[in-house]
Amino acid sequence: MSKVLVVYSTHEGQTAKIAHFIAEILRGHGLEVTVSDLKDPAEPVPSGYDGVMVGGSVHGGKHDKRVVDYVRKNLDALAGAPSAFFSVSLAAAGHDIEEAEGHVERFEEQTGWRPGRIGLFGGGLPYTHLNFVMRYMMKKIVQSKPGDLGTDVSRDYVYTEWDGVRQFAEDFAAGLEKAAR
Ligand SMILES: Cc1cc2nc3c(=O)[nH]c(=O)nc-3n(C[C@H](O)[C@H](O)[C@H](O)COP(=O)(O)O)c2cc1C
Structure with a gap:
């Protein structure tokens, strides 16, 4: 049975949810x-x-x-295995996909890693997890962006498109299956 590592960093928990969702899809492929x-x-x-x-x-x-x-430290091992990076942001939630791509380009420059696949996923607006100042700062930033991201600071919003995450995980699993043949 092929073994896969899904490793992530999160502040408010959305990347963790996405990582566990991906893991379930991969397990469904017998990994x-x-x-x-x-x-x-x-x-x-x-x-x-x-x-x-x-x-x-x-x-x-x-x-x-x-x-x-983490990526800098493990660059050789990452370069030697089928790999993927997924980036979670509000920019990827549709307001500015070029900005989301720019974040990943800078990440690649910083780390020197060229992942085999890249996923850009919309994240959340975790207003209720933020302190008073951050909550209103976030609202101001959101209001300055195009699109219709939520501005009700008494609740959280999630913009992750789970079908896209599923497809990304399915494609990764298919790539591994192909490499194993
Ligand atoms: C304080 C703060 C700053 C953020 N800055 C950005 C940003 O610069 N660009 C962006 O696209 N999204 C930004 N976001 C949105 C986060 O990427 C989004 O909430 C994501 O779901 C966070 O994932 P996590 O919960 O796994 O940390 C920010 C969110 C917070 C709370």
């Missing part, structure tokens, strides 16, 4: 999947896996330092 949060002390080593997926979210225009450091 043995380990899901790992980079906040956990036992950092997984990608060598020994037949495929590796890394996920991270965008805050303040950048991917989390944890995910950048």
Whole structure:
């Protein structure tokens, strides 16, 4: 049975939800999947896996330092296995796909990693998880963007398109199956 590592970094939890959703799809393809949060002390080593997926979210225009450091540290192992990166942001929720692509381009420059596949997924607007100041700052940013992202700060919004995430996971599984033949 092929083994896959799905490793992610999250602030408010949306990337974790996406990582676990992907893991379930991969398991449905008979793959043995380990899901790992980079906040956990036992950092997984990608060598020994037949495929590796890394996920991270965008805050303040950048991917989390944890995910950048992890990729830099494990570059050789990542380059040697079928790999994918998924980036979670509001920009990918439709208001500016070029901005979302730009975040990934900068991530690739920072890390030197060229993942085999890239997924851009809309994230959430976790107003209720933010403190008072951040909540209103976020609302102001959202109002300045095109599109109709939510501005009711008394609730959270989720813009992840799960069908797209499913397709991404299915394509990754198909690629692994092909490589194993
Ligand atoms: C404080 C804060 C800053 C953010 N900055 C950006 C940003 O610069 N660009 C963007 O596209 N999305 C931004 N977002 C949206 C996040 O990428 C989105 O909420 C995502 O779902 C977070 O994923 P996580 O919960 O896994 O950390 C921001 C969200 C918060 C709360």
